[in-house]
Amino acid sequence: MVKITYIDSYGESRSVEAEEGTTVMENAIRNSIPEIVAECGGGCACATCHVYVDEAWYPLTGQPSTKEEDMLDFAYKVQPNSRLSCQIKVTPQLDGLVVTTPSRQG
Amino acid sequence: MMAESIQTDVVIVGAGPVGLFAVFELGLLDVRCHLIDILPKPGGQCAELYPEKPIYDIPGHPNVSGQGLVDNLMKQVEPFRPVFHYGEMVEALEVLGTPEAPSFRVRTDNGQSFECKTVIIAAGGGCFQPKKPPIDGIEAYEGKSVFYAVRKMEDFRDKNVVIVGGGDSALDWTLNLHPLAKRITLVHRRDDFRAAPHSVNAMRELVAEGKMDLKLGQIESLTGADGLLSGATLLGADKSKTELACERLIPFFGLTMKLGPIADWGLNLNENLLPVDTEKFETNVPGIFAIGDINTYPGKLKLILCGFHEGALAAQKIHRYVYPDKKLTSQYTTSSSALQKKLGVN
Numbered sequence: 425m426v427k428i429t430y431i432d433s434y435g436e437s438r439s440v441e442a443e444e445g446t447t448v449m450e451n452a453i454r455n456s457i458p459e460i461v462a463e464c465g466g467g468c469a470c471a472t473c474h475v476y477v478d479e480a481w482y483p484l485t486g487q488p489s490t491k492e493e494d495m496l497d498f499a500y501k502v503q504p505n506s507r508l509s510c511q512i513k514v515t516p517q518l519d520g521l522v523v524t525t526p527s528r529q530g
Numbered sequence: 531m532m533a534e535s536i537q538t539d540v541v542i543v544g545a546g547p548v549g550l551f552a553v554f555e556l557g558l559l560d561v562r563c564h565l566i567d568i569l570p571k572p573g574g575q576c577a578e579l580y581p582e583k584p585i586y587d588i589p590g591h592p593n594v595s596g597q598g599l600v601d602n603l604m605k606q607v608e609p610f611r612p613v614f615h616y617g618e619m620v621e622a623l624e625v626l627g628t629p630e631a632p633s634f635r636v637r638t639d640n641g642q643s644f645e646c647k648t649v650i651i652a653a654g655g656g657c658f659q660p661k662k663p664p665i666d667g668i669e670a671y672e673g674k675s676v677f678y679a680v681r682k683m684e685d686f687r688d689k690n691v692v693i694v695g696g697g698d699s700a701l702d703w704t705l706n707l708h709p710l711a712k713r714i715t716l717v718h719r720r721d722d723f724r725a726a727p728h729s730v731n732a733m734r735e736l737v738a739e740g741k742m743d744l745k746l747g748q749i750e751s752l753t754g755a756d757g758l759l760s761g762a763t764l765l766g767a768d769k770s771k772t773e774l775a776c777e778r779l780i781p782f783f784g785l786t787m788k789l790g791p792i793a794d795w796g797l798n799l800n801e802n803l804l805p806v807d808t809e810k811f812e813t814n815v816p817g818i819f820a821i822g823d824i825n826t827y828p829g830k831l832k833l834i835l836c837g838f839h840e841g842a843l844a845a846q847k848i849h850r851y852v853y854p855d856k857k858l859t860s861q862y863t864t865s866s867s868a869l870q871k872k873l874g875v876n
């Protein structure tokens with residue numbers, strides 16, 4: 425299992441154990457993590473699963489695809505470390521991953 | 531100019547998969563429909579949110595994509611020649627008749643009105659509406675200085691216009707409003723655009739000629755008074771702040787689903803859903819039906835297949851409202867020559 429920590433916009437942190445091959449979004453929804461909406465259910469079509477990846481972890485999550493970059497245009501307060509959490513696959517290298525959720529998704 | 535009122539048996543609010551299949555069930559019973567959707571195309575969530583994703587639980591279709599299902603449904607309803615009104619939001623629903631012989635007037639934000647015997651609300655997760663950018667106090671400027679769509683080009687004549695976005699809508703309006711506006715500034719968070727290459731090239735040429743501005747970054751705050759904008763603060767990718775002259779702002783941030791005007795139609799609501807019975811899927815107002823994701827009842831599942839079933843049963847009751855003197859007999863499409871004639875296969 426891979427540990428993921430979600431920090432909400434108020435600074436409260438919640439950690440979950442994630443299975444390899446699932447996505448960071450799926451684990452948030454499964455564990456009722458606030459501030460992740462995922463209206464399109466992982467289709468890379470809604471940008472309501474936006475997260476900021478902790479700088480140290482950002483390189484390990486891989487490059488966003490063109491489609492994800494296009495969709496990030498619809499997210500709010502996008503930063504260089506912004507990702508759509510439905511597009512981040514859980515791998516063993518991500519054990520300990522920390523992401524922060526924005527105050528608003530849609 | 532007010533268009534003439536359209537007379538029909540049923541107005542269906544929402545052209546998602548469930549609204550579409552209702553057309554088929556009604557068509558078999560000789561009931562005619564008009565469908566209205568705010569999207570420019572049919573298919574609701576399937577077409578807007580997951581056109582390429584496979585769906586595995588449509589009975590008899592082990593695997594069909596969201597768009598594939600919509601295309602098939604459109605083909606299936608073709609024989610009944612439903613009339614589609616795209617890009618219009620149903621705003622008002624007014625009761626004209628009695629509970630025994632209901633009739634309604636439906637009005638869209640485009641000024642089109644309909645008179646019909648029954649209404650089916652197949653509004654799913656709600657109206658697809660433009661997302662609003664998270665700028666404090668933006669509501670105060672909406673409709674006067676901030677627009678999420680361009681309805682009247684004249685609103686932008688001789689104004690400093692700021693357009694935010696990197697897709698076709700943003701680029702098209704940049705090019706269309708450019709001849710008319712005082713100055714256009716296109717704001718996008720990166721130097722890559724999703725829009726058609728020829729419009730991106732045309733925009734870049736205007737920038738090179740000094741005829742408009744392209745700024746990379748995001749709008750952080752607005753200044754103005756009494757609903758009229760005067761400026762906007764741009765936060766650049768490098769965290770620098772720039773003041774932009776801005777009298778009109780057009781942000782394009784994609785779509786989200788909101789319940790919308792349905793809440794004002796005098797219908798019972800339960801957590802933004804319409805409670806119905808499970809025999810006819812009728813709301814608390816006789817003649818107004820609700821099917822698909824928008825309704826609720828004990829055991830409700832938000833699945834496409836359940837919406838199809840609801841449409842079939844609602845159609846039976848609707849037939850009684852539309853043809854009070856006709857008796858319905860149960861027929862199969864496989865064997866009834868009358869039904870096959872309606873389908874144009876016989």
Ligand SMILES: Cc1cc2nc3c(=O)[nH]c(=O)nc-3n(C[C@H](O)[C@H](O)[C@H](O)COP(=O)(O)OP(=O)(O)OC[C@H]3O[C@@H](n4cnc5c(N)ncnc54)[C@H](O)[C@@H]3O)c2cc1C
Nearest residue numbers: 464465544546548568574575620653654655658822823834
């Ligand atoms: C990612 C994802 C995956 C899914 N996968 C499945 C699956 O595998 N199987 C399954 O069965 N279901 C699935 N669903 C659910 C399924 O898509 C919905 O149950 C289905 O779309 C509901 O159909 P509908 O016609 O009721 O509403 P919708 O598809 O929501 O369509 C409603 C339409 O009504 C319009 N509308 C609403 N109000 C107004 C108004 N006032 N004026 C004008 N237009 C209006 C909206 O713009 C919209 O186009 C999935 C959903 C998502 C998001």
Ligand code: FES
Nearest residue numbers: 466468470471510
């Ligand atoms: S869940 Fe919609 S883009 Fe990630």
